[in-house]
Amino acid sequence: MNRRYRKTIIAGNWKMNKTPAETKDFIAQLKPHAARAKWCDIVLCAPYIDLPAAVKAAKNTRVDIAAQNMHHEPGGAYTGEVSGQMLRALGVKYVVVGHSERRQYFGETDESVSQKVRAALECGLRPIVCVGESMAQREKNLTLDYVRMQVKTVFWGVDAKDVKKVVVAYEPIWAIGAGAAATAQQADEVGRAIRECIREIYGARCARSVTILYGGSMNPKNAGELLSMPDVDGGLVGGASLDCDGFVQIIEQANQ
Ligand code: PGA
Numbered sequence: 620m621n622r623r624y625r626k627t628i629i630a631g632n633w634k635m636n637k638t639p640a641e642t643k644d645f646i647a648q649l650k651p652h653a654a655r656a657k658w659c660d661i662v663l664c665a666p667y668i669d670l671p672a673a674v675k676a677a678k679n680t681r682v683d684i685a686a687q688n689m690h691h692e693p694g695g696a697y698t699g700e701v702s703g704q705m706l707r708a709l710g711v712k713y714v715v716v717g718h719s720e721r722r723q724y725f726g727e728t729d730e731s732v733s734q735k736v737r738a739a740l741e742c743g744l745r746p747i748v749c750v751g752e753s754m755a756q757r758e759k760n761l762t763l764d765y766v767r768m769q770v771k772t773v774f775w776g777v778d779a780k781d782v783k784k785v786v787v788a789y790e791p792i793w794a795i796g797a798g799a800a801a802t803a804q805q806a807d808e809v810g811r812a813i814r815e816c817i818r819e820i821y822g823a824r825c826a827r828s829v830t831i832l833y834g835g836s837m838n839p840k841n842a843g844e845l846l847s848m849p850d851v852d853g854g855l856v857g858g859a860s861l862d863c864d865g866f867v868q869i870i871e872q873a874n875q
Pocket of ligand 1: 632790794795796797834835836837855856857858859
């Protein structure tokens, strides 16, 4: 973390979990802890159907709500989809874009992710864009080249004034849901390469203001070490965000 230049963010990615009633209870439990976490922004990435309950429960708290996906068009004949404008109208502030599960199971590509990033910014949502390599790519020493290519694609067409609204989440695919996270050194090395890539496109001032998260089996035990690295500005937490106590423990470490 480097709070001089950028915000620390802990985002809980619930994936396909929790009902509206569970959402309401979770936020009620989180609320007093969130009030104490002055140095750390807190985001909950909830399923679409939970968003109205989440926005209502999080009103006047330090918790912001994110969707887990959006369509790049503002509206139209796209059965089953939800647009960024609809999310904004609800009071949603962030949207996860290009999570590896969406790339793997729902055919998302770097190009569609890039379209969504621009659409999110246009309607006033902050995109949390996920990038990260597979184990096969890591083993072939392709990690940094691959992630750099992803970063270049997702920032394509993004105006310099909007760059710091984008949150980048480095999520090595092999660490997601695996029980074992990347080491702090691995997370920091890729975080640094992502920032360097942003610097090449937009310059040093822009690059140092971008929040870069680590995601992939972050939990209360490993969060402190990961967050102590200069280019790990927070976490995108899946499994460990489902239980409020554990999530709060991570927030407390990010608030140090
Ligand atoms: P995990 O998921 O923390 O359960 O590994 C992280 C993510 O997929 O965002």
